[in-house]
Amino acid sequence: MKLGIVGLPNVGKSTLFNAITSAGAEASNYPFCTIEPNIGVVAVPDERLEVLSTMFKSEKITPAVVEFFDIAGLVKGASKGEGLGNTFLSHIREVHAIAHVVRCFDDENIVHVDGEVNPIRDIETIELELVLADLETVERHVVKTERNARNDKSLRPYLELILKVKSVLEEGKMVRTMDLSEEEEKELKGLNLLTSKPVIYVANVAEDQIGVADENPHVIAVKDYADKYGCEVVPVCGKIEAEIAELEPEEKKEFLADLGLQDSGLDRLVKAGYRLLGLISFLTAGEKESRAWTIKDGFKAPQAAGTIHTDFERGFIKAQVVSYSDLVELGGLAEAKGKGLVRMEGKEYVMKDGDVVEFRFNV
Numbered sequence: 154m155k156l157g158i159v160g161l162p163n164v165g166k167s168t169l170f171n172a173i174t175s176a177g178a179e180a181s182n183y184p185f186c187t188i189e190p191n192i193g194v195v196a197v198p199d200e201r202l203e204v205l206s207t208m209f210k211s212e213k214i215t216p217a218v219v220e221f222f223d224i225a226g227l228v229k230g231a232s233k234g235e236g237l238g239n240t241f242l243s244h245i246r247e248v249h250a251i252a253h254v255v256r257c258f259d260d261e262n263i264v265h266v267d268g269e270v271n272p273i274r275d276i277e278t279i280e281l282e283l284v285l286a287d288l289e290t291v292e293r294h295v296v297k298t299e300r301n302a303r304n305d306k307s308l309r310p311y312l313e314l315i316l317k318v319k320s321v322l323e324e325g326k327m328v329r330t331m332d333l334s335e336e337e338e339k340e341l342k343g344l345n346l347l348t349s350k351p352v353i354y355v356a357n358v359a360e361d362q363i364g365v366a367d368e369n370p371h372v373i374a375v376k377d378y379a380d381k382y383g384c385e386v387v388p389v390c391g392k393i394e395a396e397i398a399e400l401e402p403e404e405k406k407e408f409l410a411d412l413g414l415q416d417s418g419l420d421r422l423v424k425a426g427y428r429l430l431g432l433i434s435f436l437t438a439g440e441k442e443s444r445a446w447t448i449k450d451g452f453k454a455p456q457a458a459g460t461i462h463t464d465f466e467r468g469f470i471k472a473q474v475v476s477y478s479d480l481v482e483l484g485g486l487a488e489a490k491g492k493g494l495v496r497m498e499g500k501e502y503v504m505k506d507g508d509v510v511e512f513r514f515n516v
Contacts, residue, residue, distance in 0.1 A: 154447060156426050157222040157248035158355075161275050164256040165357040165391040167191075170223035172394035173419050191223040197427070197434070197445065198420045201477055201507065205436060205443040208485060215444040217434050219423050222248050245283075246345050250429050251352045252422065253279065257371035257388075258359035272371050273378055276354070280327060283347040288322040290344060291315055311340055322348070330382060351429045354379050355422060356388040363390050364413050385425050389418030433506035436477060437461075454502040458512040468516035472498045477507035 158166045173195050196216040206214050245251065255272045295315055302308040314337055321331055327348035333341070341349065356372045366372050366388035376386045397405055397417050409417060416424075427433070427447075434445040435457055448457050454474075459466030475486065475495045483489045504510075 154218075154250075154426060154430055154432060155220045155222060155248040156250050156252050156353075157245050158252045158254060159245060159279060160254035161256070161278065164254045164275070166254045167223055168391035168395055169254060169355065169357065169389065169419075170221060172391060172398045173221050173422075193221045193223070195219045195221055195419075195423060197423055197447070198416070199434065199445050201436060202443050202445060204481055205438040205477075205509070208480075209438045209443060210440055211438060211443040212440065213442050215442055217445040217447040219426060221252075245347050245350070248350065250426060251350050252355050252426070253352050254355045254357055255371075255375055257356045257366075257369055257375065258362070260359070270371065272356070272375050276375070276378060280348070281325065284322050284325055284327065287328065287346045287348050288319065290346065291319045291322060294344060295319055314340060315344075318346075327382075352382075352384050353422065353425050353429055354384060354386045356386055358388055358390050360390055360392055362388075363393060385429065387418060387422045387425050389422065394419050433504070435504055435506070435508045435510050437511070438509060448504060450506075452504050453500065454498055454504060454510075454512075455500050457504045457510070458514065461512065464516045465512050465514045468514035469500060470513045470515055472502060473511040473513065474498050474502070475509050476505070477509055480509055 158170055160166050170191060170193060173193055196218055199216055202214045202216060205211065253276065255275055256270055257272055259270055295312070298308055298312045298315060302312050318328060318331070318341065321328065328341070328346050329349050329351060338349075354375050356366065356369075356375050358366050358369055358372065362369050362372075369388075372386070372388055379386045393412075394417060397408060397419075400408055405417070409415065431450045432447055433450045434447055437444050437446065446457070446460050448460055454472040455466045455469040458469050458472070473495060474497075475489050479492075479494045480486065480489050483492060483494070486495065489495050
């Protein structure tokens with residue numbers, strides 16, 4: 154899973170990225186300090202792995218991961234090249250979803266590119282640039298398709314589709330707001346449109362807003378905006394997340410407890426990304442390793458096996474499956490087998506989050 158962190162300059166994107174990855178991306182109080190996207194790989198929080206590791210006496214734990222792309226701040230006119238905008242927009246095309254960081258704090262020591270904090274205006278500035286960039290892409294594609302459709306009538310349904318997309322973009326709307334069929338979404342996939350990517354809004358709040366972010370008028374405005382489009386809002390405080398990132402696991406738990414929180418904002422952001430993209434994790438466990446594997450919700454057993462190795466999918470025979478909850482409740486694999494809760498599943502089995510699996514294959 155690849156999440157691109159976007160937003161206007163000086164909204165806290167690089168501070169947030171540093172907290173996520175401890176990668177040391179430069180964070181400075183001036184626009185465009187990030188030019189090439191910094192990329193960090195982040196573990197998906199999953200306490201189940203610790204339990205399985207103890208149960209199976211595993212030598213190591215390997216969590217599922219998310220790649221975060223820290224993309225430089227966009228400004229008004231980015232679609233026309235302002236602020237090196239075309240370069241930044243091309244970086245967004247590489248990600249599966251967008252984490253749109255919105256400044257919801259007031260701080261006279263940190264300049265705002267537009268002079269004042271106004272999260273809805275900021276969101277609309279970014280999204281308009283994405284719309285304009287997509288419109289340029291679609292207009293070029295319409296010209297090419299119209300020319301080819303003169304001699305190939307089979308292209309006419311596709312031409313109608315991209316003309317429909319063009320009209321939506323001309324109204325200033327995002328492609329993701331369209332009611333498209335699964336087939337239409339597949340047909341548009343090759344265009345890799347920016348406004349078709351799902352979005353999480355990350356409301357960056359001040360330190361004194363942690364725990365009461367829902368009362369922040371800026372956050373309320375962002376949530377009202379997001380609700381109109383069925384998007385999720387995750388409030389975080391970049392400064393506090395940066396502090397948490399420096400702590401050991403036990404210290405982190407104590408720190409969060411003192412703040413009255415169960416999860417860090419970053420953990421909630423990663424989990425929101427999973428929900429946004431319709432992802433789940435299945436688990437494998439043994440003496441060498443306990444590991445989480447990321448798959449699309451709805452994957453069948455052979456497809457899941459293929460995420461481990463293509464040979465597993467090609468030569469799939471059966472999957473030995475037990476749910477994590479059953480395994481833990483009974484205390485081990487032998488006990489679960491004794492209760493008949495370890496199943497042999499075939500090619501049509503649809504995987505569930507938390508399935509503990511051993512695949513059998515023959516190549």
